[in-house]
Amino acid sequence: MENEKNKSIRRIVEILNINVPNLIKYNGEIAKQLFLHDSFNLDNKVDISVERKFLGEVLKYIPNEYRTLLHDTSHSTSDYTAVDFSKITHANIYDGDTLIMTIIVYDVKDEEWMFRWNHNIRLPEKNIYFHSIKWDVDYIKPEIVLMYELLDPIDYHQLPNYRNVIDSLSYYQFVILRLVVGDERINQALISEKKAI
Template sequence: MDNRQESTIKSLVTNLNEKVGNLFKYHGEIAKQLFLTDGFNIEGRVDISAERKYLGEILKYIPDSLKIELVDEHCTTTNFHEADFSTIQHANIFEEDNLIMTIIVYDVEDEMWMFRWNHNIRLPEKHIYFHSIKWDVDYIKPEIVLMYELLEPTNYHKIPNYRSVLDALSYYQFMTLRTIVGDDRINQAVRFEKRVI
């Protein structure tokens, strides 16, 4: 990542934290970093997660210089008038051709968060995240981050530090993850990570 792109990402994160920080939670690598070390280092693409009803408000604070792609199960579009916001799975934010942020959309019904890949898997929404007092940000719990990463249909193997996150999970967190994704996916990710290291 070059200095300009890093500066753009940091500026975007600062702006979103200041303007709509209460409407989203950090996801992906940053969530894992916050869980493991209470660190908040922006060193590449940033993933955040937001309830569907807040997506439009968050997107208002993405600078016009960046390209926004709305993605659902069937298509990707940059035209907000064509998009059906009720089916958007995530929004990708690009600087030129470089993906710098993904906003993962989740649904809530009767105050229950629903897992995107299976709406029968539900948790009270207030139980899907932790809060970092040091950084004053919310972040998705690691077992939920891993649910998304391990069940994502494309290239979940590219994401590092599964072993350290798995080792830091409580028994309840690990059993929740294991019940949802299964032993095979967990073991496959750990084996792949060992080969890369």
Template sequence: MNNNKNVKTLVNRLNEKVGNLFKYNGEVAKQLFLHDEFNLDGKVDISVERKFLAEVLKYIPKTYHINLYDETQSTSDFSEIEFSKITHANVFDQNELIMTVIIYDVEDGDWMFRWNHNIRMPEKHIYFHSIKWDVDYVKPEIVLMYELLDPIDYHQIPNYRSVIDSLSYYQFVMLRLVVGDERINQALNSEKKAI
């Protein structure tokens, strides 16, 4: 219960100080898309453009522990990792993972998919805005691109079927183009087994 309160406190601080510099990702983004619910009862994922990473991280109080990751290592020493190679950061409250900060790159105003920089779209098209909660969140097809292909352990309840069923035709085609039918089917089958 205490860590849940700490997650909410951290999220409120980030929203207040740098809410315009990040977008909600993961389970929070999926729930905003599916139900317009802003549920902060578990781990929270956010996405930040690389050039704003330091600005966002500086508002995370020192009482939390931050680990930075690239494709080969993790470290809490910011001088030991090449900034351009960072893929994400995990924020811990004592030993509990409470937030993942996913880094994305933008070139000439276009968001670039991490594993294939030929997959691009205008950055302003990678997210929706919740009027009810006044927050930005990553579009569900992009959330699923990363969840279905990314080795990051998101610690989330699989709800691929409900998200996929709610995608528009264009969103589904985009997801399918990037991850392929086989990976979508594997995810749906693994979700069935988990339920």
């Protein structure tokens, strides 16, 4: 029997896929699984990415029974009037005390995605995601997912699978990742993954 957490995750995903499918891109572990296996597993917390200008539109479809906590670089709040939307980094969605979704905010300028910690690192926005024909969803490319996972303090609550993803990257994807995070951070991640297993 499906547990309550899974029901909540599936419910929110269904609502977002029906109402704002073109505004969300799956991220984190779900994006890696879509990339590696074309699987769309909703059994655990789901991460999605949303362009900043569409964050409010996406949030309005999160049912009121779930608690939304908006995070900027210095604090978090559930009060939408007490936060500067231009500084929000992510929003966490809770079912009771259980974190079920993280919405990661990204910025676009002149149709170019900008890496959060270095706005000089840019890619055409259309080049930051793939589309799964099987599931009819967009998902962030694995090299970008890894950029954030290897450098971002957000706790993704997932077991790492860096080796599988890195081994599946094209040469171009690996060069982009390496350029942004560096060899040392990639090696540290692979070592920590080996210890975790």
